[in-house]
Amino acid sequence: MSNKLNHSMSLAKPDALGINNKQKVALAIGVIGLFILALALFNTNFPNKGLFLTLSLGSIIGGIIMYSREAYLSKLEGIKNDGVWFKSISSRGIWGWIIGVVLTTFYIVLYFFPKYLGLGTDGEANTGLIALFDPLSQLLSGRNASQWFVYGTLYTVAILAFGYKFILKYRHNRYQQLRTVSVMFFQLGFAFLIPEFMYVMNNDLPYYDLKSIWPLNYYIFDEWSVNGFLSNGNIGLALLLFGILSIFVFTPILTYKYGKRWYCSWVCGCGGLAETAGDSFRQLSSKKMYAWKIERWLIHVVLVFSIVMTTAVVYTYLGYDKNDFWLTRGVFISLVIGFLTLVFALVMLFKRHELGKDAKYGAIGFFIVIALLLGMHYTGTTDHLFYIKAGALRSAYGIYIGSIFSGVIGTGFYPILGNRSWCRFGCPMAAILGFQQRLFSKFRITTNGGQCISCGNCSNSCEMGIDVRHYAQKGENIVRSSCVGCGICSAVCPRGVLKLENDSMKGRINPTEVLLGNDVDLMDLVNQK
Amino acid sequence: MEHIVIIGNGISGVTLARHVRKLSDKRITIVSAETDYFFSRTALMYVYMGHMKFEHTQPYENWFWKKNRIELKKGYVKQVETATKTLHFAEGDTLQYDKLIIATGSKPNKFGWPGQDLNGVMGMYHKQDLENLEKHAPNNEVCKRAVIVGGGLIGIELAEMLNSRSIPVTFLVREDSFWDGVLPQGESEMINRHIKNHHIDLRLSTNLKEIKSDENGKVKSVIIEETGEELECNVVGLTAGVAPNIDFIKDSDIETGRGVKVNRFLETNIPDVYAIGDCAEQHEAIGNRRPIEAVWYTGRMMGETLAQTICGNKMEYKPGHWFNSAKFLDIEYQTYGWVFGKGGRPEYEQHFHWKHDDDTKCITVAYDKNTNAFLGINTFGIRMRHEVFDQWLTEKRDVDYVMQHLNEANFDPEFYSRFENEILQAYNNQLQTA
Numbered sequence: 001m002s003n004k005l006n007h008s009m010s011l012a013k014p015d016a017l018g019i020n021n022k023q024k025v026a027l028a029i030g031v032i033g034l035f036i037l038a039l040a041l042f043n044t045n046f047p048n049k050g051l052f053l054t055l056s057l058g059s060i061i062g063g064i065i066m067y068s069r070e071a072y073l074s075k076l077e078g079i080k081n082d083g084v085w086f087k088s089i090s091s092r093g094i095w096g097w098i099i100g101v102v103l104t105t106f107y108i109v110l111y112f113f114p115k116y117l118g119l120g121t122d123g124e125a126n127t128g129l130i131a132l133f134d135p136l137s138q139l140l141s142g143r144n145a146s147q148w149f150v151y152g153t154l155y156t157v158a159i160l161a162f163g164y165k166f167i168l169k170y171r172h173n174r175y176q177q178l179r180t181v182s183v184m185f186f187q188l189g190f191a192f193l194i195p196e197f198m199y200v201m202n203n204d205l206p207y208y209d210l211k212s213i214w215p216l217n218y219y220i221f222d223e224w225s226v227n228g229f230l231s232n233g234n235i236g237l238a239l240l241l242f243g244i245l246s247i248f249v250f251t252p253i254l255t256y257k258y259g260k261r262w263y264c265s266w267v268c269g270c271g272g273l274a275e276t277a278g279d280s281f282r283q284l285s286s287k288k289m290y291a292w293k294i295e296r297w298l299i300h301v302v303l304v305f306s307i308v309m310t311t312a313v314v315y316t317y318l319g320y321d322k323n324d325f326w327l328t329r330g331v332f333i334s335l336v337i338g339f340l341t342l343v344f345a346l347v348m349l350f351k352r353h354e355l356g357k358d359a360k361y362g363a364i365g366f367f368i369v370i371a372l373l374l375g376m377h378y379t380g381t382t383d384h385l386f387y388i389k390a391g392a393l394r395s396a397y398g399i400y401i402g403s404i405f406s407g408v409i410g411t412g413f414y415p416i417l418g419n420r421s422w423c424r425f426g427c428p429m430a431a432i433l434g435f436q437q438r439l440f441s442k443f444r445i446t447t448n449g450g451q452c453i454s455c456g457n458c459s460n461s462c463e464m465g466i467d468v469r470h471y472a473q474k475g476e477n478i479v480r481s482s483c484v485g486c487g488i489c490s491a492v493c494p495r496g497v498l499k500l501e502n503d504s505m506k507g508r509i510n511p512t513e514v515l516l517g518n519d520v521d522l523m524d525l526v527n528q529k
Numbered sequence: 530m531e532h533i534v535i536i537g538n539g540i541s542g543v544t545l546a547r548h549v550r551k552l553s554d555k556r557i558t559i560v561s562a563e564t565d566y567f568f569s570r571t572a573l574m575y576v577y578m579g580h581m582k583f584e585h586t587q588p589y590e591n592w593f594w595k596k597n598r599i600e601l602k603k604g605y606v607k608q609v610e611t612a613t614k615t616l617h618f619a620e621g622d623t624l625q626y627d628k629l630i631i632a633t634g635s636k637p638n639k640f641g642w643p644g645q646d647l648n649g650v651m652g653m654y655h656k657q658d659l660e661n662l663e664k665h666a667p668n669n670e671v672c673k674r675a676v677i678v679g680g681g682l683i684g685i686e687l688a689e690m691l692n693s694r695s696i697p698v699t700f701l702v703r704e705d706s707f708w709d710g711v712l713p714q715g716e717s718e719m720i721n722r723h724i725k726n727h728h729i730d731l732r733l734s735t736n737l738k739e740i741k742s743d744e745n746g747k748v749k750s751v752i753i754e755e756t757g758e759e760l761e762c763n764v765v766g767l768t769a770g771v772a773p774n775i776d777f778i779k780d781s782d783i784e785t786g787r788g789v790k791v792n793r794f795l796e797t798n799i800p801d802v803y804a805i806g807d808c809a810e811q812h813e814a815i816g817n818r819r820p821i822e823a824v825w826y827t828g829r830m831m832g833e834t835l836a837q838t839i840c841g842n843k844m845e846y847k848p849g850h851w852f853n854s855a856k857f858l859d860i861e862y863q864t865y866g867w868v869f870g871k872g873g874r875p876e877y878e879q880h881f882h883w884k885h886d887d888d889t890k891c892i893t894v895a896y897d898k899n900t901n902a903f904l905g906i907n908t909f910g911i912r913m914r915h916e917v918f919d920q921w922l923t924e925k926r927d928v929d930y931v932m933q934h935l936n937e938a939n940f941d942p943e944f945y946s947r948f949e950n951e952i953l954q955a956y957n958n959q960l961q962t963a
Contacts, residue, residue: 076726082578082580083579085579085581172859173942174945175945178944446940448914448940449852449915449919450829450852451854451915453569453571455569455571455572455575456569456572456575456581456586456587460580473588491942492580494861495855495861496912496913515830515833518833518847518849
């Protein structure tokens, strides 16, 4: 049977390489682990939940480890992309679609119908899948599991097990190994364990994954969250301050020095899943020009939405009278507008020439935000923004962006749209970091003179859909706001053309007409034009 | 409006067309019989290996050509009539040109082996070769063994391709070590071992005698010259180099040798007819270069240069310092300046060779033993910066300077182990003992 979907080679359809017997055993072990979860989902009441949960997660992890060792350790070190476009799962074949549908359904149930997963409501005990995770949750924080605990556990298991696979796949590449260890560490520690321990220490604190920064963490400035921090004394205040400093201070400094990769492919949980479990789907992102056009509009619309939404939400729980608290609605709205104007003015002053016609779109975006905010302040009855309740805006954002875009589409559609569609089209954090990376960063992907042969491996493997080859074949450095610095383009390049590096701002963007290697007079002549 | 017609949609012709469009408003037509759109020939192997689909080898989206007013014509030019400036196509139609550029590239060499035209015998150059390979070697059940004849860059790529589908490969190499006409001995031997580590049956100093047919005109086996051994196989890859693809102009007025004869302005003997890329043959070689350079980069440079001439800024083809690159299975290779293997090595050229213990990384630095001038470097498994070496060659640095500043040239990804100190130590030790 042939799995090949690409009919451009119409004469024959190559088969994907078969897997060996050990890999079949490994697959069976992993499937048994998943089957236990499925049984739990359909309300099988396991006698010893702790044992069965261990068995299940252990089999899944063990199966993946065993499979990966067979796949990579039996071969010499090097690029392991053979048959990627022949395998059904990684080329939008039947398996790709099945997994896409299963994942998407899982996310819909998780976000909107957690009771089908067995979430006990009104103080009832959990049943089904969620009950299976009770023992682990009890062990970590002394409470029963929620659907988020189940999700967090599976998410962490996926990053750890597929992270191991990824490390083996790139065992000749230290950059890949280190950043994978990094995302595994941040997921296990910061996203999974620390919040549980924080709960044990102080169960009034809101759940806070320290590495999840506003606006990716869109609920951190919600009233319940802020109240949660403020009612918990110094530690709460410190956490809230950390959240504010993260976006306004830490993030710009780190992005200036290293590019947005320090976050997107070294720390972030969404990025962590994309780089590990999602690695097999990276080639599916569209590199077409129209996809780039959609991307630029969509991600910035989400950013505008998140800024306006957050401002409106904070605004509604602030007061009018500065005797109660210095930060009144008037002061707050002035601060926001002042900050946005400052950023806008600085960019226009110093970076306008780098933006070209995008400057126009930036200006439009800026003025829309300001107009919305002013409109809110002056037209609004107390809690309304153009007669829409700030609360409604917040829940719309939560449902459409926070749940549907980032979860259902972002992850559920991995096998269809590629592994970074949320990061590319939706993440407002990526938009902010990308803006900084494009204009105020030392990071770039350097192109090695005239060595490019336009083969397209770099573009093919770019999960963010950047047409890397477009720059490399012209001898230009790649300075793109969307680049998450995963480094796979550099790894797969057969001619050693691409290098991710942090260097001076000067010469970072280097448009060339004639590539290195041709006579110097000609280069002078053409490049001076 | 002047009509520029380019025969061949490879890197040379397409680079020319792009630059002519940037510099002028002339009407441009690119003719090709091979494919509708430009693709990267060097990437064909990745299609067979499943790393990419064929469409991914096309550097420009299909709308690019219309947007830039570059007309594409699919057709096979049968005859060039320079007196009337007319192209005659095999399909029967004709096309008028004002300026003609021949950029038809190469075709695989065949040396008159018995059976070289059987079914299942192929080169690996054109898209049609890839389709042919898909037909005859879709998997290791249809193709139980493949024999590759000729140990060069295409041969090792074809071996890697077949290997990716677990098809057993016997690799016949005429030389006593892989590509040792070009690579110095230490490097060539390292690659020999690397090939064998990939379970490819490498046979050095081995020639093909004949290819035998089954009753259906399909390849059945090959006979080896030296031993008379018969190897059963289903596919034979002929990868013993390439030659200019210019049969269609042999009976025109355009002067040809092995390739289309051109001067330094890339002009042929006929006014308004030019040739660039693999199919062009310089009357006299430029520096250490060969008169015919079948290399991606030189094709591109000729395209860049000729566009200037065609748009009124007459310009000589002056390639800068030599550079090239390739990948041998898992080992990347780059070269800057001149490092000679067995073939054509000048008497004054001395080598310093360093190899890592893991047998996948090595460098060879060539220098003039009389003046100590740095001549060039070959690097395997360590990426180096083109720009830095280009500058050092222009500045005519000596070999000591290069060895001491080697770290400035490193282009490996971040966090990779670095070997400059080890290399420098080996270099200093060698000088002391020498």
